[in-house]
Amino acid sequence: MSLSRLNTAPIELQFMATKHLGPYDLLSLSHVSTYWRAFVLSDKRWAEWFSKITNNTDDSLETVLTNSNVLDAFSKRTLVYTCIKDKCEVCGAEASQLFILHMERVCDECLETDEFAVLSLGTAAAKYDLRESELYHLIILDWVDPRRTSKRATRLVSDALAKQVAITKFGSEEALTSHLSTKRKSALSTYASKADDYRRAVSTREELQAKGDSQAAENVVLAGTGRKIPKAFPSYPGILGMQSVGKRVNRREACFKLRKLLVVGSEVVVEKGEDE
């Protein structure tokens, strides 16, 4: 049946005709017109296909997607398509992993480009001079560092998407660059004077201690604030974009390895692992 005839066919006939189409064909159909797009979106099988995919993943794909708010933000149609399409979004090469923060397939090579850099929520906010809450609408992935004893999760976001939020906020990429450059200059000079202040106070205290005047040594304060010398050296401002080693995150932590999925006729089939 040609499409123009299908358009005017009775609704039950339209259902029958599309019942035998698989996800790829349905997708093509959804690009034909807004009518077909709505029709395809309403197809209950997207949800069925999606649960078939999540039920057959070793790890908890569904948990990951639920916790990072992906399930609410994306239609089942988009999720199914992202899962069954095993090509890298950037270069088209084979890609078995899903970059959760973009909900995109990405190959190993493209994953190493700037586009897929991963930051903690706090670092990203500091880097682009945003409030953390301004990034809450992005996909946020809770990640627990296995090398650490603390089980507190780090909230991960995409560097590129955070930058996009900042570009929108400041008007343009140029405006953002100039805003950040002004902010960085001032942060750097504040930091430099704090650091100087700290060094001077510490060396005065050491001199006094060497002279044996422990009471005076105890009373040395920072020239800038008049406060006691803190234990820690002033912390480096986040806007200067230097992440401490402890906060550096491997971008692979934001990826989910998917099993090979095949579309056979109108069904989605999960390829079983060799161990089964």
Ligand SMILES: [Zn+2]
């Ligand atoms: Zn690629």
